[in-house]
Amino acid sequence: MLLAIIFTIFAAITIISAGMVVFSQNIVYSAFSLLFTFFGIAGLYVLLAADFLAATQLLIYVGGILVLLLFGVMLTHKIHEVNLSNESMRLAPAAIVVLSFLGLLSIVVYRTQWPTVPVPELTPTTARIGTLFMTDYLLPFEIASLVLLTALVGAVFIARGRVKK
Amino acid sequence: MNMIVLEHYLLVGAILFCLGFFCVLTRRNAVAVLMGVELIFNAANLNFVAFARFGTLNIDGIMFAIFIIMLAAAEATVALAIVLNIYRQLDTVNLDEADLMKG
Numbered sequence: 001m002l003l004a005i006i007f008t009i010f011a012a013i014t015i016i017s018a019g020m021v022v023f024s025q026n027i028v029y030s031a032f033s034l035l036f037t038f039f040g041i042a043g044l045y046v047l048l049a050a051d052f053l054a055a056t057q058l059l060i061y062v063g064g065i066l067v068l069l070l071f072g073v074m075l076t077h078k079i080h081e082v083n084l085s086n087e088s089m090r091l092a093p094a095a096i097v098v099l100s101f102l103g104l105l106s107i108v109v110y111r112t113q114w115p116t117v118p119v120p121e122l123t124p125t126t127a128r129i130g131t132l133f134m135t136d137y138l139l140p141f142e143i144a145s146l147v148l149l150t151a152l153v154g155a156v157f158i159a160r161g162r163v164k165k
Numbered sequence: 166m167n168m169i170v171l172e173h174y175l176l177v178g179a180i181l182f183c184l185g186f187f188c189v190l191t192r193r194n195a196v197a198v199l200m201g202v203e204l205i206f207n208a209a210n211l212n213f214v215a216f217a218r219f220g221t222l223n224i225d226g227i228m229f230a231i232f233i234i235m236l237a238a239a240e241a242t243v244a245l246a247i248v249l250n251i252y253r254q255l256d257t258v259n260l261d262e263a264d265l266m267k268g
Binding site (some may be wrong): 001003004006011014015018019021022027030031034037038040041044045047048049050053056057060061064065068069071072073075076087088090094095097098100102104105107108110111114115116117118125128129130133135137140144147148150151152154155156158159 | 168169170171172173174175176177179180181182183184185186187188190191192193194195196197198200201203204208210211214215217218219220221224226228230231232234235236237238239240241242243244245247248250252257258267
């Protein structure tokens with residue numbers, strides 16, 4: 001019973017703030033609503049017994065990606081414009097497409113016989129994740145570090161502008 | 166005892182995905198479109214973790230979610246760099262005005 005209440009609270013936080021991200025007229029409000037969406041998702045991860053992933057979600061999404069998006073908002077608006085506009089376009093066709101897709105997804109979710117197993121005991125996952133990174137997932141782990149390095153160098157190269165000689 | 170089953174998490178993921186999809190389709194501002202992409206990433210991640218808990222995916226689902234978060238971070242950095250460059254060139258980040266490659 002308690003779990004159901006907590007799940008409902010976190011799901012409501014996630015979905016309502018995601019709705020504010022999508023429908024807010026001010027892009028700064030959208031960015032700050034995204035903070036609460038990430039927070040709600042982290043809560044759902046805790047309910048799903050993914051403790052390490054919840055901490056990662058908070059550190060990387062809230063501490064990294066959200067700050068980056070706010071930098072993007074601030075740097076791409078002329079500072080004297082008071083209303084940071086956040087217009088939408090072609091709302092009606094997009095609403096039709098998205099609502100029909102949502103209907104399709106809910107039919108799929110409820111009609112399919114999902115292969116579920118009995119829910120295992122709550123155990124900390126961090127040690128197992130660390131072991132897997134160094135054994136089964138060693139190659140993806142190394143490729144991930146290469147991808148991050150490439151993204152870092154590429155982002156600096158793209159964003160620095162033209163160098164004057 | 167436990168009334169919250171796999172379907173509830175999948176439904177939250179589906180709603181989150183559709184909101185992100187709507188954001189990508191309708192927003193004019195490129196940074197707002199990036200926010201929609203982040204919502205879609207989170208919806209996919211939630212499904213992976215839900216299947217890791219209730220399904221047969223086990224801890225591999227969590228590993229997948231970690232790699233997805235890593236790729237989302239890389240994607241956000243490069244996309245923001247491209248958006249800043251577009252802003253410097255065209256003085257706008259509205260996607261319908263950045264049409265230099267249109268024939």
